Amino acid sequence: xxxxxxxxxxxxxxxxxxxLLGIQIFRRNAYRxxxxxxxxxxxxxxxxxxxxxxxxxxxxPKSELINELLQLQQENDTMRLKQRDYExxxxxxxxxxxxxxxxxxxxxxxxxxxxxxxxPLFWEERFSLNQGTDAGIREGAAVLCRINKENxxxxxxxxxxxxxxxxxxxxxxxxxxxxxxxxxxxxxxxSRAPGIATGSRKQTGKIRGRIRYLPRDVKIKAGEKxxxxxLSDSTPPGLFLGYIAADKHGKPVVxxxxxxxxxxxxxxxxxxxxxxxxxxxxxxxxx
Amino acid sequence: xIANCSVIFLLFMMxxxxxxxxxxxxxxxxxxxxxxxxxxxxxxxQIMLLPATVVGAVIDLVYARPIIVNSIIMPMICLxxxxxxxxxxxxxxxxxxxxxxxxxxxxxxxxxxxxxxPGFNWSILPSGILTSINAAVSGALxxxxxxxxxxxNARLLGMPTIYRAQPGKRRNTGK
Numbered sequence: 097x098x099x100x101x102x103x104x105x106x107x108x109x110x111x112x113x114x115x116l117l118g119i120q121i122f123r124r125n126a127y128r129x130x131x132x133x134x135x136x137x138x139x140x141x142x143x144x145x146x147x148x149x150x151x152x153x154x155x156x157p158k159s160e161l162i163n164e165l166l167q168l169q170q171e172n173d174t175m176r177l178k179q180r181d182y183e184x185x186x187x188x189x190x191x192x193x194x195x196x197x198x199x200x201x202x203x204x205x206x207x208x209x210x211x212x213x214x215x216p217l218f219w220e221e222r223f224s225l226n227q228g229t230d231a232g233i234r235e236g237a238a239v240l241c242r243i244n245k246e247n248x249x250x251x252x253x254x255x256x257x258x259x260x261x262x263x264x265x266x267x268x269x270x271x272x273x274x275x276x277x278x279x280x281x282x283x284x285x286x287s288r289a290p291g292i293a294t295g296s297r298k299q300t301g302k303i304r305g306r307i308r309y310l311p312r313d314v315k316i317k318a319g320e321k322x323x324x325x326x327l328s329d330s331t332p333p334g335l336f337l338g339y340i341a342a343d344k345h346g347k348p349v350v351x352x353x354x355x356x357x358x359x360x361x362x363x364x365x366x367x368x369x370x371x372x373x374x375x376x377x378x379x380x381x382x383x
Numbered sequence: 384x385i386a387n388c389s390v391i392f393l394l395f396m397m398x399x400x401x402x403x404x405x406x407x408x409x410x411x412x413x414x415x416x417x418x419x420x421x422x423x424x425x426x427x428x429q430i431m432l433l434p435a436t437v438v439g440a441v442i443d444l445v446y447a448r449p450i451i452v453n454s455i456i457m458p459m460i461c462l463x464x465x466x467x468x469x470x471x472x473x474x475x476x477x478x479x480x481x482x483x484x485x486x487x488x489x490x491x492x493x494x495x496x497x498x499x500x501p502g503f504n505w506s507i508l509p510s511g512i513l514t515s516i517n518a519a520v521s522g523a524l525x526x527x528x529x530x531x532x533x534x535x536n537a538r539l540l541g542m543p544t545i546y547r548a549q550p551g552k553r554r555n556t557g558k
Contacts, residue, residue: 112436112458119440119451130444137400213403215446216411217494217514222447262447269447277449 128264131224135266139226142212204332204377207231209268211372220303220368221275221295225376228266232378235260236330239270240375241366243336255366256280256324256335257374268376271295273337273364274303282307282337283325289314290325293337293362304341307360308353316350316360318342330379338364387542391426394418394533395438403445411514413522415442416486417529419457424464424545425537431461452493460486476527479545483526487518 119126153161193200209231213224227233240254258272259280271278275295282293291310296303310316320340326333341349341361349361395418402414415438423431439453463482495511534544 108432112433116436116440116451116454119444119454123444123451126440127444127447130441131447134399134403134441134445137396138403141400141404212407213446214407214409215448216406216409217491218446218448219409224447 124262127262127269131228131264131267135264138213139266142210142226146210202329203380205232205380207233207376207378209233209374209376211374212267221272222261223270223272225268225270225374226266227376228264228268230265233260233263233268233376234378235263236328237376237378238324238331238335240335240377241371242373243365243367254336254375255364256337257366257368257371259331260376270374272368273305273366274368280331280337281325281327282322283333284310284314284316284320284322284340286320287314287316289316290327291360293322296361303364304349304361305338305364307340307362308357310350310358310360312352312354312356312358314358316340316348316358318346318348320348322362332377335377336365338362338366390540390542391422391434394422395434399438399442399445402442406446411491411518411521412525413483413487413490413518414525414529415439415453416457416460416490417483417522417526419460420463420482420486420526421529421533421545423461425543428461428464432458435461450497452497453490456489456493460489476530479526479530480523484519484523486526487520487522488515490522491515491518 190200207227209225209227211223212226215222225233225239237260239257239259241257242253243255256273258270258275258278260268261271261275261277262269273280273293273295278295280293282291283289284291289310291307293305293307296305307322318340319342322337322339324331324333324335324337339362341363343349351359353359395415398414398418402412405412405414419431419435419438423435435457436454439455439457440451443451443453463485466482491511491514495508495515498507498511499505530545537544
């Protein structure tokens with residue numbers, strides 16, 4: 097009897113190891129099942145939180161809410177007029193591309209989502225959203241958040257947060273710009289230097305990313321703005337990422353990597369602690 | 384049998400949801416680890432080995448973590464009730480502070496190493512230690528409270544309680 101039990105345990109251990117390995121291999125599929133199974137429970141609690149947030153807004157004075165609404169309507173009208181201009185520009189661009197026999201650019205559709213789950217152990221590297229493939233989200237799509245405008249008006253309203261790394265029917269996981277596995281093709285418009293931005297880890301309490309493959313002969317300035325280059329099909333160009341980091345003397349944090357390239361550190365502009373609502377830019381299907 | 388399994392499943396689901404919600408607010412409370420310890424103490428570690436492995440995988444999958452480590456950590460937590468046998472079975476409520484703290488540490492320290500090892504990034508060590516201390520303290524506080532709550536429920540449902548558990552035995556009937 098005792099020897100039978102030993103055989104049972106000896107058989108159970110390799111089976112457990114195989115099961116673990118299987119989960120690891122099919123992690124993405126297993127994630128989809130687990131995330132969708134837990135979604136109704138977590139979303140239910142999130143809806144209670146949202147109801148409380150809405151109640152807090154409704155508790156504000158009506159006059160204040162009306163003023164905000166009117167202001168938003170004005171902003172909306174201005175945006176519509178600007179959008180019309182951009183649509184004309186886009187049609188001109190498409191016509192030029194057609195004449196030059198260049199491939200047409202695909203557009204991006206926007207999906208709005210809310211942050212609904214966060215891992216305390218990977219707080220600034222990864223979080224989950226309450227929208228998934230049902231809303232049209234795909235892996236690799238860029239994720240943006242609203243930022244507070246600084247004193248200069250040239251600062252964009254939105255900043256790049258990261259990209260979608262896993263997606264299930266109802267949820268999507270965002271790998272943030274602080275995640276070492278998250279990479280973006282970037283451009284420094286002032287010094288006209290291309291590079292690849294990768295996430296980095298916290299260094300002495302500050303979050304610093306790294307820009308690799310910057311041409312060595314380009315002089316980079318501290319505080320220079322960083323935008324996406326748009327070389328990848330999944331990320332549109334011109335998304336604001338952050339600034340080139342400065343050391344205590346105000347000089348850019350740059351290291352020469354080899355005879356061809358240099359590396360620079362950057363400060364991501366998205367405040368990941370305070371985000372709640374996000375915008376996902378999903379590339380439209382090619383015709 | 385089915386009733387017991389349903390209660391265990393419900394407890395796991397409640398702990399999983401509570402842990403993920405508290406985690407979303409940045410509070411790392413090792414509720415699942417404490418629950419695994421409690422159930423392993425009550426039902427025997429052999430029985431809880433498989434459910435602990437599954438629930439460990441589920442929490443990592445829900446958080447979309449890059450590696451599924453908890454399905455190794457949770458079965459290890461199942462072995463913690465054997466500490467009771469070191470104490471010759473004389474256990475008080477305060478005794479459970481220690482396994483609670485150990486469960487908290489066990490559920491956070493491997494992640495600290497996983498973050499440090501690629502690139503030997505020692506700069507995250509202070510914040511990682513703080514997270515582990517936070518998990519240990521919350522585990523130490525949660526464990527006695529969880530025992531009080533779950534034992535009182537178990538008495539109402541006529542299920543075995545932790546005080547009648549015999550460490551190292553396959554199953555405690557509670558009778």
